[in-house]
Every structure is written in structure tokens, then in C-alpha cells.
Amino acid sequence: MPWGDPLPDGSILTMDAYWSIGPHDWGIEVSPLAGGPAMGSTGAGVVPGWLVALDVDGTLTGPGRPDVPPETAGAVRSARASGHEIVVATGRSLVGALPIANAFGPTGWVVASNGAITARLDAQAPGGYVLVDASTLNVAPVVRMGLALAPELRVAVEDTGWGYLVNRQFADGQLNGRQRTVDGTVELWERPAPRVVLSGSGIVDKLLKPLHDLGVTAHSDGPDWIDVTPAGLSKASALEQVRNRLGVSQERTVAVGDGVNDIEAFHWAARAVAMGQASEEVRAAADETTGSVDEQGVIAVLQSLPNPRLSAQAPAAG
Known part of the structure; x- marks a missing residue:
């Protein structure tokens, strides 16, 4: 099959199929999503906290901005330190998502391009990340x-x-x-x-x-x-793969966003939170609404999460 031709049945071209077509020169390390130990897990592959999916533009920061307000970045880092798994889930390309994700530390997960790209931050890898999954059209x-x-x-x-x-x-x-x-x-x-x-x-x-x-x-x-x-992809489909990878139960998932491309993630998450400036359509799809991006409303959501490490240390009642 010549390089760049569609698959015969017109289906989504996955990364494995992509590479089977011919040589490549991306220079990107790739790790299969399925199989192998759960990254970032503890014990029997279960993360002690929640999986928290955070949109970027209009949620973590203003549209198109390359940085995150210090207060918001601090709240994200605190949530991670307490045992929650933070996933940056954005419509931005990976290039645009990485500076945001790196503001929270050298490790973590990124879902980019509305679910077409999934990457894991790794300071030792070329570019500071490992490309875990990529679907193409x-x-x-x-x-x-x-x-x-x-x-x-x-x-x-x-x-x-x-x-x-x-x-x-x-x-x-x-x-x-x-x-x-x-x-x-x-x-x-x-x-x-x-x-x-x-x-x-x-x-x-x-x-x-x-x-x-x-x-x-x-x-x-x-x-x-x-x-x-590609057909059938969304932030939600990629987040579900990350959730399975990390071993987080579905009941411990949160999604925060402000756009139409967050609605599928809202349906996927156990708790869906719309930003205050989101449209009526987006707010109607969520379980609750927080403050606007200008008010750094995502901080209140992060602070409302239970601290799993403190909970684990609490003495049993009785």
C-alpha cells in the first residue's frame, strides 16, 4: 500500500496500521496503550484518588494562552500531590498542550487533538513525552x-x-x-x-x-x-483508555470544561463540571457549574475532591 493511502475499508488508520504502511521519521518514542503495567498506579494497579480530566482553553487558562495562572497551577499540583491523577484533555495539538501539562510537573497524561492523540509526560524521553496512542484519518x-x-x-x-x-x-x-x-x-x-x-x-x-x-x-x-x-473519537474515548490503563474506577472520574467538545467527556465522567462562562448547551450537559475561567473556577472543583491519602490514614469508626 503506498504511503498515505487510505485503508481499503475506509476505517480509522491506527498508529500500528500507520507505521505498517511505510518508513517514518517522526523521531517520537511510542508506547502501546494496551498491555503492560498500569503507569502511575499503586498496589494492584489502582490509583488511590480520582481521574480528573481538565480542558485547557476556557478552563485552565484563557483561550490561546501558553501559560496557566499561578493559583490554578498550584491547585492542580496540590491535587496531584494528594493522589489524584490529572489528565489534560484538550482540543489543542500536542505542541500546544505540552506547555500547559508541564506546568504541573514532569509526569502526567495528555489527551490532545480532541482525543486523537494520547501522550505520557516523561522527562527522560525525547521532547519530554512518550506518544502512547495516535489515531489518524x-x-x-x-x-x-x-x-x-x-x-x-x-x-x-x-x-x-x-x-x-x-x-x-x-x-x-x-x-x-x-x-x-x-x-x-x-x-x-x-x-x-x-x-x-x-x-x-x-x-x-x-x-x-x-x-x-x-x-x-x-x-x-x-x-x-x-x-x-477520525470517526468515533472524542476526548471521552481517549480518557476511557487512560482510565483503564491507570485502573481508576468509573465512579471516580471528573471532567471539567467549557466547550461543545467537552460534552462527550461530561457524559463519560461520573462528575461533570462546566465552567461558568460555558454556553447553555454545555452547562446543560454537566452535573454542576463552577466559576468562570476569569474567576479560576477550576480551583474550587479541585479543592472539593476528597484527599485520598488523608482518607486512607483516617482511623476506622467504632
Whole structure:
């Protein structure tokens, strides 16, 4: 099978299938998600605290910011120190998610690109992380259809750990990582990718339904922006794999977010918390609402978690 061609049945191209197609030069260490001991676990593979999934933009920090307010970062570190497992779960690419995750320490988990990428922080690994799982899609049908229906479309194809290949430059701050403009469209779809970004005036009305008809996952962020990822993927699907890996019970899961792309994670979590500035649709999907991102509402959620280490040390009643 030539490099970059879709699978014969049109299914999601997993990392194993991706690498079976031909040589690669990513220079990224990869660790299979299934099998092997549970990372970050204790005892019989059970984390003593909760798995806490935290969105980035609009939850941990302001949209597009590369840092986290010190008070919020301190609250996350305190929750981790008490025994909770923190997972940064974001629509950002891995390049954009890593500075946020690293603010909480040299270890931990990251779900990026709306669930297409899962990584484990590891200070000893190249780049400071191990790529645990990556799902990709065939880019060509998405780009061809998008440009046919919206010729002025800006297209960005994610290159994990580096940035994006683009047909035209995006404005500063719109994408995480570097951009490389390619000549012609063929180079955009030479390789499968975890995500394709489509941007243009009013494209949601033109492209969202046709994209769903293609069988891919498509999330809109306003009327002019669509994130396209492989079918069947979401933050929730990736978080469930991490949960199984760590051995955390489903009853001890929390998700905090503010966007439409957090709704599946809200349905997955035992406790779902929307940020105060979230839309009515997002707040309706949550179990509760905390303060806004400007109020650093995520701190109250983290402080409300029971301290598993203190609980374990408490004497039995009677």
C-alpha cells in the first residue's frame, strides 16, 4: 500500500496500521496503550484518588494562552500531590498542550487533538513525552471536499509534535506550533494525520453536514472554524483508555470544561463540571457549574475532591 493511502475499508488508520504502511521519521518514542503495567498506579494497579480530566482553553487558562495562572497551577499540583491523577484533555495539538501539562510537573497524561492523540509526560524521553496512542484519518477526501465547496478555505493538517502543514498561513495564535505552507494541495494529504483544521467565512453551514456524511468527526468552534478528527473519537474515548490503563474506577472520574467538545467527556465522567462562562448547551450537559475561567473556577472543583491519602490514614469508626 503506498504511503498515505487510505485503508481499503475506509476505517480509522491506527498508529500500528500507520507505521505498517511505510518508513517514518517522526523521531517520537511510542508506547502501546494496551498491555503492560498500569503507569502511575499503586498496589494492584489502582490509583488511590480520582481521574480528573481538565480542558485547557476556557478552563485552565484563557483561550490561546501558553501559560496557566499561578493559583490554578498550584491547585492542580496540590491535587496531584494528594493522589489524584490529572489528565489534560484538550482540543489543542500536542505542541500546544505540552506547555500547559508541564506546568504541573514532569509526569502526567495528555489527551490532545480532541482525543486523537494520547501522550505520557516523561522527562527522560525525547521532547519530554512518550506518544502512547495516535489515531489518524485519510486527509485527501476532507481537503478535496472542503475546497470544492469553499474554494477560499484555509486548511491546516496537523503534524504531531511539530505543527501544521497549511495551504495558506493562519493568523498568529490560531494554531499551536509552527506552520509550513505547501505548494499545491497534494502534499497536504500525502500522510494520514490526527486532525485537519478548516477555516473560512461561514464554513460551518457549508461543510459540517457533508463532513459528517464522510464519516469523520467534525467539531465547530464558531461559524468559521471546524476541527476534523477520525470517526468515533472524542476526548471521552481517549480518557476511557487512560482510565483503564491507570485502573481508576468509573465512579471516580471528573471532567471539567467549557466547550461543545467537552460534552462527550461530561457524559463519560461520573462528575461533570462546566465552567461558568460555558454556553447553555454545555452547562446543560454537566452535573454542576463552577466559576468562570476569569474567576479560576477550576480551583474550587479541585479543592472539593476528597484527599485520598488523608482518607486512607483516617482511623476506622467504632
